[in-house]
Amino acid sequence: MRTKAPQANPADGQSGEPVRTIETLAFVASDTPEAEAARDALHARYDGVAPEDADVIVALGGDGLMLQTLHRFMNTGKPIYGMNRGSVGFLMNEYRETDLLERIRKAEATAIHPLLMRATDVDGREHVARAINEVSMLRQTYQAAKLRITVDERLRLEELVCDGILLATPAGSTAYNLSAHGSILPIYAPLLALTPISAFRPRRWRGALLPDRSKVRIDVLEPAKRPVSAAADHTEIRNVASVFIEQDMTSQSLAMFDQDHSWDERILTEMFRY
Incomplete structure (x- = not known):
């Protein structure tokens, strides 16, 4: 579930108005010259402080940097406001040096509960x-993976022969999931997208939409002959035998977006892109 954070307390992550009680900012950047130059300029212009002393963390880079920052400040109650100094920038707001505090005070904060x-x-x-x-599983060699899928302790697919599979949140449904022809999910939809990657058998299976309360177990069949890795965003585990995935409602990150270009509006735009 994703909810807008309230006006009075950005850490709550419950329904409410945009966050406005913003006075201090910290700036983090990816290791590119463009992002580092932006960080230095904004830090000087807005009297940047250390992250632990900031009301909001401003992330300067691309989507990878935004994800890293959301992970880094998970469960701290500090909202992350990204500005694009990278390539894709789907998770980022437009980069502008002027009126930054005003923009952030008007921005909407969305609470994101990660997958565990x-x-x-x-x-x-x-x-x-x-x-x-998303959590993804991928074959490690030329051999296709063989996977068994169980949802809420009920066997759903005895054997999936494929390059891999992923379970995506609404936040991640426009990333790798979309490239694998998975469904795009509205940001507040209580759903997860289970999407195969290059399925060979059953060839016609296109995946499933699951309630976000689902508990998914994926077992690797013939792991010695057909090794598989598992990755949760940027954390990869090699040679897995089984993976259990559920939404972690005890953890959350806060992402902030400009009112005129909110996250749900971006996802709706992707749905009608052709």
């Missing part, structure tokens, strides 16, 4: 990671 991945490798070790966009 528990991956068990072939040696029996468990690895835990969280994903804001």
Whole structure:
């Protein structure tokens, strides 16, 4: 579930008005000359402070930097306002140096609850990671993966032969999920997109839309012959035997977007793109 953060307290992540009680900003940037120059200019112009002392963190770069920043400040109650100094910038607002405090005070904050991945490798070790966009599983060699899918302890697909599979949040439904021909989800939809990657058998299976309360288990069949890796956003685990995924309602990140170009408006635009 994703909700707008209230006016009085950006950390709550419940329904309400745009956040307005903003006085101090911290600036973080990707390691490109363009992003670093923007960070230095804005830090000087707006008397930037350390992240722990800021009301809002301003992330300067592309979508990768935005995801890293949302992970870094997860559960701190600090909203992240991104400005595009990268390439794609779907998660970012337009870069402008002027009137930044006014823009941020009018922006809408969206609370994002990540997916929690528990991956068990072939040696029996468990690895835990969280994903804001998606949890994906991919074959590691020329051999196609063979996967078994269970949802809420009920077997749904005995064997999927494929290059991989992913489970995407609405926030991530326009990323890798869309490239794999998965469904785009409105940002406030209580759904997850389960999408195969280059399915070979069953060839006609196009995936499923699941309630966001679903608990998904994916077992790797023949893991020695057909090794598979699992990734939660930028955290990758090699040679997994099984992966368990559910939404972590105890954790949240806050992303801020300009009122005239909100996240749900961007997703609707993608739905009608041709």
